[in-house]
Amino acid sequence: MRLFVGIDLPHELRIELASLRTSLPGARWVPEENWHLTLRFVGEVTPNQAEDVDLALATLRGKRFALTLTGLGTHTRNGREVALWAGVERSPALEHLQNKVETAMQRAGLAPERKRFMPHVTVARLDIISEAKLPAYVQAHNLFRAGPVEIDHLTLFSSQLGKEAAVYTPEVAYPLG
Ligand code: 2AM
Numbered sequence: 001m002r003l004f005v006g007i008d009l010p011h012e013l014r015i016e017l018a019s020l021r022t023s024l025p026g027a028r029w030v031p032e033e034n035w036h037l038t039l040r041f042v043g044e045v046t047p048n049q050a051e052d053v054d055l056a057l058a059t060l061r062g063k064r065f066a067l068t069l070t071g072l073g074t075h076t077r078n079g080r081e082v083a084l085w086a087g088v089e090r091s092p093a094l095e096h097l098q099n100k101v102e103t104a105m106q107r108a109g110l111a112p113e114r115k116r117f118m119p120h121v122t123v124a125r126l127d128i129i130s131e132a133k134l135p136a137y138v139q140a141h142n143l144f145r146a147g148p149v150e151i152d153h154l155t156l157f158s159s160q161l162g163k164e165a166a167v168y169t170p171e172v173a174y175p176l177g
Contacts, residue, residue: 001050002159003042005057005101007151008170009035009121013069016146017086020072020123024137026130027084030123034168036157037067037088037121039101040113049109054172056104057156062176065093066148069121072138081126081134086144088119097176101154152176 009017014035021029042053068089075083088094098117106112126134156172 001047002044002161003050003053003171004038004157004159005040005042005053005105006155006157007037007039007067008153008155008157008173009037010149010151012149013067013146016069016144017121017123020086020141020144022137022140024084024124024130024133026127026133027124028127030125031165034165035121035123036155036168037119039098039117039119039154040105042105042110052108053105053110054156056108057101057154057172057174060100060104060154060174062097062100062154062174063093064150064152064176065091065097067091067094067151068145068147068149070145072141072144073120074126074134074138075122080128081131083122084124084126084134085120085122086146088121089147094119097154 014032017035069086070089071087073085073087074081102113153176154174155170158169158171160167
């Protein structure tokens with residue numbers, strides 16, 4: 001199974017994120033039920049490894065924190081803009097929690113994550129035609145801001161890749177103290 005550790009976004013943030021889904025030709029909006037913040041992508045694991053991941057997360061002592069979404073950005077691949085995301089306000093509490101998750105994943109036997117943590121919520125995948133319209137779109141939504149909202153649990157998600165969109169399923173919730 002394919003897993004990742006993240007934050008299932010509270011309703012208050014989802015309402016605000018929905019305001020970003022305006023006209024942007026060529027944007028394939030991520031279905032609302034798939035909105036999340038990834039703290040650690042785990043990837044394909046065996047059932048035994050999944051158990052170790054679950055155990056490591058269950059023993060992690062994380063603290064609640066306030067999550068604020070702010071600003072917009074894009075991911076580029078081969079010089080092309082391929083995804084649009086909402087940013088996350090820098091927060092020592094979130095960084096600390098993400099570090100704890102990383103340590104827990106290594107305790108569960110995963111190789112260390114080499115990529116720097118760059119928290120974001122992907123809201124759309126972009127086709128070529130959306131690129132020309134992007135500057136105006138980004139300008140119109142530049143001041144996007146949602147929250148702060150208290151986050152009181154982590155979630156272990158499974159991900160099933162599909163033809164249209166992936167299906168992300170919250171499998172286990174781990175309360176934050
Ligand atoms: P993304 O939204 O920027 O694509 C499930 O795929 C989640 O894990 C997504 O939030 C995705 O980020 C993130 N992720 C991080 N590294 C990944 C990888 N190597 N492959 C797929 N998804 C990854």
